[in-house]
Amino acid sequence: MSFSTEALARIAIELQSDIGHPDRFSRLITTLRNLLGCDASALLRYEAHQFIPLAIDGLSQDVLGRRFALQGHPRFEAIARAGDIVRFPADSVLPDPYDGLIPGQESLKVHACVGLPLFAGQTLIGALTLDGMDAHQFDTYSDEALRLIAALVSGALNNALLIARLERQNVLLEEPGGDTTTGIQEIIGLSASVMQLKKEIEIVAASELNVLIGGETGTGKELVAKAIHQQSPRASHPLVYLNCAALPESVAESELFGHVKGAFTGAISHRSGKFEIADNGTLFLDEIGELPLSLQAKLLRVLQYGDIQRVGDDRSLHVNVRILAATNRDLREEVLAGRFRADLFHRLSVFPLVVPPLRERGDDVILLAGYFCEQCRARMGLGSVILSAGVRSALTAYGWPGNVRELEHAIHRGVVLARAASGSDEVVLNPQHFTFDGVATPSVQMNAPPAGRVNLREETDAFQRQVIHQTLEKQNNNWAATARALSLDVANLHRLAKRLGLKD
Ligand SMILES: Nc1ncnc2c1ncn2[C@@H]1O[C@H](COP(=O)(O)OP(=O)(O)OP(=O)(O)O)[C@@H](O)[C@H]1O
Ligand SMILES: [Mg+2]
Incomplete structure (x- = not known):
């Protein structure tokens, strides 16, 4: 099957007229969902060997904060290398990067999945992914029809990226085609x-x-x-x-x-x-x-x-x-x-x-959580790290006095705990993997010796962390005053806090 000229013309016109709109990519994704009838889709930008979601539909929101490095995501790697549309077999053994990230679908076993790489000339600039729960959902669309869609979307994405760069006015500073963001840490957030x-x-x-x-x-x-x-x-x-x-x-x-x-x-x-x-x-x-x-x-x-x-x-x-x-x-x-x-x-x-x-950044908490989940996944070589719905609402409800650093550590600790508890490399974070106080590890009970086997060093570290954290709070986060209150030299306190992960 191919698409009617009318449908294609509508996409082309919508893409063109929405170009300056801040939500242009979300609109585009919605249009495509209506046209193609997919259950989940994403438009992603390609940069520095990773795919960066720009707009999603039918996927959980933390996907917007995730950065999918080619290394560790074979489906994305296939899309980046293919040079043409990729139809993954319904029973493909390649792990799906969206596994666990489609609300209502516990796991994506057999489903339809198509990736459209997006090019500007010879340069890969992004991808469009289409997922459907019915294994044969996209069979009726011909390759030519999908290529046409990809070409239209490529044009729109390329224009949008050029405009964004012009708006930043540093077009002259950037090396053409270079990985301008390599080594630069991104500020995640859309609030x-x-x-x-x-x-x-x-x-x-x-x-x-x-x-x-x-x-x-x-x-x-x-x-x-x-x-x-x-x-x-x-x-x-x-x-x-x-x-x-x-x-x-x-x-x-x-x-x-x-x-x-x-x-x-x-x-x-x-x-x-x-x-x-x-x-x-x-x-x-x-x-x-x-x-x-x-x-x-x-x-x-x-x-x-x-x-x-x-x-x-x-x-x-x-x-x-x-x-x-x-x-x-x-x-x-x-x-x-x-x-x-x-x-x-x-x-x-x-x-x-x-x-x-x-706490004043709304849903950025979820985006950042997704970002840190993906970071932990890559660092620890895990298959996937997913936030359960319960965790997502707990993360949003919590006040985060330690802000992004506290969230980063909470996710990291949560992943370590969940991993240890399940022994699997498909990690699902649940509320019991969090303590939301930013300090004590769950096994630590002050004044009472912990039951069972004890790692003295870890217990000592946790205790020190707690004391420093509480003193800092009392001293309005003033490190010099905290050092005095703890009878420590301020430089030593900094070294200790760094080792304990209380600061970077
Ligand atoms: N918007 C963000 N996107 C991604 N990572 C972030 C963001 N904001 C903070 N981080 C990460 O959170 C951690 C804490 O950030 P940073 O060290 O810049 O905080 P800070 O304001 O300097 O804290 P302090 O006052 O304690 O020194 C770092 O690992 C940093 O990379
Ligand atoms: Mg700092």
């Missing part, structure tokens, strides 16, 4: 607040302004800093990281500005500071709120005059560095309390960005 944040990142990236990135712990401030650098004209120069909270005051100046041989006892050779290393690039000052007042004065000087002095050197050195700073404290309050210099605050906050807490 209004995250879309707004992405827009602001784009705008500020192109400028030379210093940026102050605010937001609660675990919201993605570091990710935002990386995105700004990657999208900026400085992207080919280094992004240098410095955690101000993990910086003992005694070595801070030399860390920032470097020192010359003999500047102090132990300075056995010249050493470049972070500012020098970041020359022409970006310096990311994380947890800027923890920077001691004495260093704030020195930092201000660099921001004002652009020159630095190595410890023990009279000469000054000119550097061209863009500063991105992050903090989970309210710096305005810090200024009022006399803990942060007002002049430095004003220099840094020319363009303030606030990363919204996860």
Whole structure:
């Protein structure tokens, strides 16, 4: 069977007229569902050896956050390599990437599945997948008819991608045909607040302004800093990281500005500071709120005059560095309390960005959960990692005080538990695999010795995690204050927190 000229004309016209519409891909998918009568379909973009869903129909929503790497998804790999439409046999043994992801279908054993690769010239730009529960559902469509659909959709996708790139105005910065996103971590999310944040990142990236990135712990401030650098004209120069909270005051100046041989006892050779290393690039000052007042004065000087002095050197050195700073404290309050210099605050906050807490991002929780499930699946070499309906509603209902990091750890821990409990590599996450407190592992009962076999190290780690987490909360997420309260050196606390997975 082929399609009527009328039906094809309707698709062509709809594709053309919807091109500037933000929901254009969802509309396209709906049109195709009506035309082809499939039970599930997805339009995906191809980039950096992975398929990225743009619009889905009949699939669970977390699919929108999943990134399907060719490696580990043989059906997608087949579609990417085929150069033409692929009809998978109804009883194909290749694992289906949507297995468990079609609501109401526990597992996809025998079903119809067709993949249409989408090309711009010779370049693979995406794919359209069609799934039907009836094994012979698509038999009546001829290859020619499906190719025609693929050609129409390819044109629309290619136009949309070009427009998106033009809107980003960095068309000249991107290498033609290159994997522009390789190694760059994506900011997952389609909620209004995250879309707004992405827009602001784009705008500020192109400028030379210093940026102050605010937001609660675990919201993605570091990710935002990386995105700004990657999208900026400085992207080919280094992004240098410095955690101000993990910086003992005694070595801070030399860390920032470097020192010359003999500047102090132990300075056995010249050493470049972070500012020098970041020359022409970006310096990311994380947890800027923890920077001691004495260093704030020195930092201000660099921001004002652009020159630095190595410890023990009279000469000054000119550097061209863009500063991105992050903090989970309210710096305005810090200024009022006399803990942060007002002049430095004003220099840094020319363009303030606030990363919204996860609880204000609606369904992004589900997208992110899907993203982390797929990440765990790939890392642990599992067949599939699926969220049960119960888990999806629990994830949405929870408040996520630790934000995206807490979600990431919760999914990771959930997968490990579910895997251990079932012994299978088809993992389904259920509510019992979560504790939703972000701290204690389920086996830990404080004050009571755990029953059965005990791994002392794990129990100790869990206990330390709990104590640190509680103290942090008490100290308003101020690491320096937490270190004091726990009688620890702040740098040691950071190392410990990192090892315990409380921070990255
Ligand atoms: N939108 C997102 N999409 C994908 N991953 C994200 C997103 N936001 C955060 N993450 C991941 O969550 C984790 C925490 O993010 P990040 O370290 O940037 O948070 P942060 O705001 O710097 O936290 P803190 O204040 O504790 O330093 C990281 O692993 C990061 O990659
Ligand atoms: Mg951080």
